[in-house]
Amino acid sequence: MLRGKFILFEGLDRSGKSTQARKLAEALKERGSRVEQRHYPERSTQVGSAINSYLTKTKSLNDQAIHLLFSANRWELQQALVDLLDSGVTVVVDRYVYSGVAFSSAKGLDREWCWQSDFGLVRPDLTIFLDISPEEASSRGGYGEEIYEKVSFQSKVKAEFALIAAKEEIRSSEAGKASWVSLNAQTSLETLHAQILSHVDAVPDRLPGDYDFMQK
Numbered sequence: 001m002l003r004g005k006f007i008l009f010e011g012l013d014r015s016g017k018s019t020q021a022r023k024l025a026e027a028l029k030e031r032g033s034r035v036e037q038r039h040y041p042e043r044s045t046q047v048g049s050a051i052n053s054y055l056t057k058t059k060s061l062n063d064q065a066i067h068l069l070f071s072a073n074r075w076e077l078q079q080a081l082v083d084l085l086d087s088g089v090t091v092v093v094d095r096y097v098y099s100g101v102a103f104s105s106a107k108g109l110d111r112e113w114c115w116q117s118d119f120g121l122v123r124p125d126l127t128i129f130l131d132i133s134p135e136e137a138s139s140r141g142g143y144g145e146e147i148y149e150k151v152s153f154q155s156k157v158k159a160e161f162a163l164i165a166a167k168e169e170i171r172s173s174e175a176g177k178a179s180w181v182s183l184n185a186q187t188s189l190e191t192l193h194a195q196i197l198s199h200v201d202a203v204p205d206r207l208p209g210d211y212d213f214m215q216k
């Protein structure tokens, strides 16, 4: 039996991650795969509840502390994620370590420091970065309610994501397999969905227990 695939969506707020994650999960299910969706931060845990208070501006925390809480939230759910993958379920995830680094380093925290707390976590098999301008994102519904939803800050996050993308694209080509793809999110839902599906189909099969990990 094969393990499930770990497919990650990353991007700015309102880049379309949740819509595309849902469409991908539906398409894979229609083909008969077992699929689950996850989202970080997972606000239902105690750590997640502290993160939620920060994001909704009911509690202030220094930049280092909130960074470590986001990371702790991934760590506390890591075993459950691995168990799911090992049982053959494909997991489509909305945000993970790359958001952790991009958002915290956009505040000015040291980039290397930001990566540290996530080293050792399972690396996604494929990260799909939905590329959108901060201005286009801000014009989409619901923007402006949470602490990071400001065009000026999202522009800095986008610049940090660009640095990460460059690094991950080099890693992909060295490994000879695409573990990161950046897609233009300012296109039709269906066009984007078809592109995503073809990249997901190209992800190599792996056995349970066979993972790459986040590392230097």
Ligand code: FDM
Binding pocket: 013, 040, 041, 055, 070, 071, 094, 095, 096, 097, 099, 100, 101, 103, 104, 148, 149
């Ligand atoms: N975010 C998300 C971070 O700053 N660090 C992280 O590690 C993660 C996973 O939290 F603005 C930010 C990104 C976003 C905010 O996320 C809430 P959602 O996806 O909008 O719920």
Ligand code: MG
Binding pocket: 013, 014, 146
């Ligand atoms: Mg948001």
